[in-house]
Amino acid sequence: xxxxxxxxxxxxxxxxxxxxxxxxxxxxxxxxxxxxxxxxxxxxxxxxxxxxxxxxxxxxxxxxxxxxxxxxxxxxxxxxxxxxxxxxxxxxxxxxxxxxxxxxxxxxxxxxxxxxxxxxxxxxxxxxxxxxxxxxxxxxxxxxxxxxxxxxxxxxxxxxxxxxxxxxxxxxxxxxxxxxxxxxxxxxxxxxxxxxxxxxxxxxxxxxxxxxxxxxxxxxxxxxxxxxxxxxxxxxxxxxxxxxxxxxxxxxxxxxxxxxxxxxxxxxxxxxxxxxxxxxxxxxxxxxxxxxxxxxxxxxxxxxxxxxxxxxxxxxxxxxxxxxxxxxxxxxxxxxxxxxxxxxxxxxxxxxxxxxxxxxxxxxxxxxxxxxxxxxxxxxx
Amino acid sequence: xxxxxxxxxxxxxxxxxxxxxxxxxxxxxxxxxxxxxxxxxxxxxxxxxxxxxxxxxxxxxxxxxxxxxxxxxxxxxxxxxxxxxxxxxxxxxxxxxxxxxxxxxxxxxxxxxxxxxxxxxxxxxxxxxxxxxxxxxxxxxxxxxxxxxxxxxxxxxxxxxxxxxxxxxxxxxxxxxxxxxxxxxxxxxxxxxxxxxxxxxxxxxxxxxxxxxxxxxxxxxxxxxxxxxxxxxxxxxxxxxxxxxxxxxxxxxxxxxxxxxxxxxxxxxxxxxxxxxxxxxxxxxxxxxxxxx
Numbered sequence: 001x002x003x004x005x006x007x008x009x010x011x012x013x014x015x016x017x018x019x020x021x022x023x024x025x026x027x028x029x030x031x032x033x034x035x036x037x038x039x040x041x042x043x044x045x046x047x048x049x050x051x052x053x054x055x056x057x058x059x060x061x062x063x064x065x066x067x068x069x070x071x072x073x074x075x076x077x078x079x080x081x082x083x084x085x086x087x088x089x090x091x092x093x094x095x096x097x098x099x100x101x102x103x104x105x106x107x108x109x110x111x112x113x114x115x116x117x118x119x120x121x122x123x124x125x126x127x128x129x130x131x132x133x134x135x136x137x138x139x140x141x142x143x144x145x146x147x148x149x150x151x152x153x154x155x156x157x158x159x160x161x162x163x164x165x166x167x168x169x170x171x172x173x174x175x176x177x178x179x180x181x182x183x184x185x186x187x188x189x190x191x192x193x194x195x196x197x198x199x200x201x202x203x204x205x206x207x208x209x210x211x212x213x214x215x216x217x218x219x220x221x222x223x224x225x226x227x228x229x230x231x232x233x234x235x236x237x238x239x240x241x242x243x244x245x246x247x248x249x250x251x252x253x254x255x256x257x258x259x260x261x262x263x264x265x266x267x268x269x270x271x272x273x274x275x276x277x278x279x280x281x282x283x284x285x286x287x288x289x290x291x292x293x294x295x296x297x298x299x300x301x302x303x304x305x306x307x308x309x310x311x312x313x314x315x316x317x318x319x320x321x322x323x324x325x326x327x328x329x330x331x332x333x334x335x336x337x338x339x340x341x342x343x344x345x346x347x348x349x350x351x352x353x354x355x356x357x358x359x360x361x362x363x364x365x366x367x368x369x370x371x372x373x374x375x376x377x378x379x380x381x
Numbered sequence: 382x383x384x385x386x387x388x389x390x391x392x393x394x395x396x397x398x399x400x401x402x403x404x405x406x407x408x409x410x411x412x413x414x415x416x417x418x419x420x421x422x423x424x425x426x427x428x429x430x431x432x433x434x435x436x437x438x439x440x441x442x443x444x445x446x447x448x449x450x451x452x453x454x455x456x457x458x459x460x461x462x463x464x465x466x467x468x469x470x471x472x473x474x475x476x477x478x479x480x481x482x483x484x485x486x487x488x489x490x491x492x493x494x495x496x497x498x499x500x501x502x503x504x505x506x507x508x509x510x511x512x513x514x515x516x517x518x519x520x521x522x523x524x525x526x527x528x529x530x531x532x533x534x535x536x537x538x539x540x541x542x543x544x545x546x547x548x549x550x551x552x553x554x555x556x557x558x559x560x561x562x563x564x565x566x567x568x569x570x571x572x573x574x575x576x577x578x579x580x581x582x583x584x585x586x587x588x589x590x591x592x593x594x595x596x597x598x599x600x601x602x603x604x605x606x607x608x609x610x611x612x613x614x615x616x617x618x619x620x621x622x623x624x625x626x627x628x629x630x631x632x633x634x635x636x637x638x639x640x641x642x643x644x645x646x647x648x649x650x651x652x653x654x655x656x657x658x659x660x661x662x663x664x665x666x667x668x669x670x671x672x673x674x
Contacts, residue, residue, distance in 0.1 A: 025567065027571060029571060030571055033415070033417070033574075036415060037411045037415060037574075040411060040414050040415065041387070041407065041410075041411070047403065047407070048387065048407055051403070051404045051407040051408060052407065052408075052411055054404075054408075054575075054576070055407075055408045055411060055574040055575055055576055056411075056574060056575075058575055059567065059570045059571075059575060060422070060561075060564070060570075060575075060577075061422070061561075061577050064577060158451075158452055159451075159452060160452045172464055175464045175465065175468060176464055178468070179464060179467060179468055179471070182471065183468055183471050183472055183475070196452070240563075254564075290619075291619075292561075293562075295619070295620070296560055296561060296562040297520070297521070297560070297562030297563070298562055298563060300562075321659075325619070
């Protein structure tokens with residue numbers, strides 16, 4: 001009997017371990033919970049094993065698909081077990097080739113910015129240079145300069161009130177103070193509506209046409225995620241900055257962006273994002289963002305910043321529709337286009353044309369100086 | 382008392398009119414047996430809150446509900462002292478002349494009596510346990526509140542400095558629901574059993590509709606559910622209708638005396654099913670095609 005039990009434990013814990021190898025964050029206590037749950041239901045109950053594992057080992061809909069695969073592989077037959085909804089079924093992975101023509105015209109455009117020779121410090125030049133045209137050593141120097149950006153957190157008024165020097169009478173505090181003096185009338189306490197940091201959502205286009213900027217934009221996103229300061233004394237709570245990459249699919253990289261060290265954060269993001277330098281289906285990914293995150297509350301009342309050049313491979317009408325949806329939900333929608341700051345730029349790309357009517361701000365974003373402006377606009381929103 | 386198998390759980394819940402599949406029954410059974418909180422996620426309108434209500438009803442437990450919202454803090458969940466009543470009490474002591482210096486400590490002590498304590502949901506659930514504590518829409522609360530909840534859920538006790546520690550004799554059954562507007566912290570998730578509630582299949586939904594709204598005729602119920610399921614499988618709706626919407630729609634149709642689903646009555650009652658103008662147009666077109674055949 002004991003030998004059998006021992007073996008069963010081994011199988012179950014082995015399964016938990018296989019699941020961890022497949023990328024589900026299974027911890028020791030979760031694995032123990034799993035063994036406990038299975039022993040409650042009985043080892044011969046295949047469906048019970050399946051459901052108890054799902055309940056104890058998985059932490060979100062993204063895990064369910066992996067769980068199914070590993071379960072199938074580990075326990076062999078599925079015996080007609082229900083299949084979890086694939087986490088992202090609506091997103092076919094189509095990797096389009098980067099638009100060579102557009103990329104070429106882009107390079108031609110930047111030719112003249114290379115020959116700027118101004119009598120200013122090297123730092124100042126770097127600040128204004130287009131990041132896509134930099135050599136790798138220049139980029140390395142620029143990366144260090146991101147730390148000089150001082151992002152501020154946008155704030156909003158809350159429903160809850162906090163004590164303040166003036167404002168409305170705070171009856172319960174006044175009473176409490178008088179209670180301390182055995183009911184003698186004390187000083188009157190005041191309160192006003194509090195301030196809270198507003199949520200900031202950054203959507204970074206990592207498609208082929210943006211490949212020159214993606215790294216710098218993620219660094220900017222990292223700076224905003226980790227370096228935001230509350231410029232107001234009375235704000236409470238942590239800032240919440242959410243970062244997503246868009247391209248052919250939508251990927252949430254918030255976790256990676258919360259790593260302190262920028263280099264590690266960029267590497268972690270690179271490992272999460274499956275569609276680096278793919279095509280752009282902005283409308284489609286934006287729709288998925290709105291369905292899965294935005295409309296539920298992530299974008300509600302938030303400052304949403306879209307970093308993209310607007311070269312849309314999909315239907316521009318869909319993009320326009322989704323941007324309109326986004327604007328109705330968000331507090332402020334900012335579109336940052338790396339090409340905006342270039343001489344002779346006209347917003348003619350269909351994607352930009354469709355999206356522009358639904359943006360509150362349309363900014364340039366190709367150099368550190370323009371990034372500083374973006375940070376300023378976010379902070380003021 | 383406590384059900385001893387997953388099928389017993391399903392039968393109990395079925396008795397209250399809540400029909401669940403064996404996945405949900407298994408997870409619920411495990412949650413009861415392992416005394417772990419149950420974390421339910423899923424699309425709005427898939428019956429997350431209803432499950433908690435059904436569990437409470439089937440086991441004859443009081444349901445204590447804590448609705449989370451942005452800015453909720455621990456005092457909203459635990460307790461507050463009733464200051465006005467404390468002051469009245471103090472004045473009353475004064476008036477009757479019972480505050481002489483020797484009795485002062487006693488008078489002070491009487492201020493922090495349990496009768497001046499207003500218990501909020503979490504403390505209430507601990508005091509009344511066995512009870513069912515429903516923490517609704519936990520994703521709306523802030524991170525700090527989550528950490529606080531984690532602490533309570535790991536010990537099932539609360540310390541009130543003036544009174545002492547309140548510990549539940551039997552830990553309450555805890556159900557948390559989330560709409561996934563943000564990711565919950567891993568530490569909290571680890572403590573819970575997790576279940577993702579999907580929309581039910583055709584037959585199951587017809588059953589649910591029939592048991593929740595028995596006044597709706599069988600043929601109408603099937604028609605309504607078929608239509609809703611088809612709408613749900615489209616991916617261009619801003620908000621796919623949930624089970625709650627199906628129930629509403631069927632009831633609306635019934636209230637208008639419709640015995641069959643036809644286009645005229647369907648378009649008049651569409652407000653019960655879809656809540657976006659863009660969706661209304663799409664659904665109208667889809668129904669047009671569906672009901673024509």
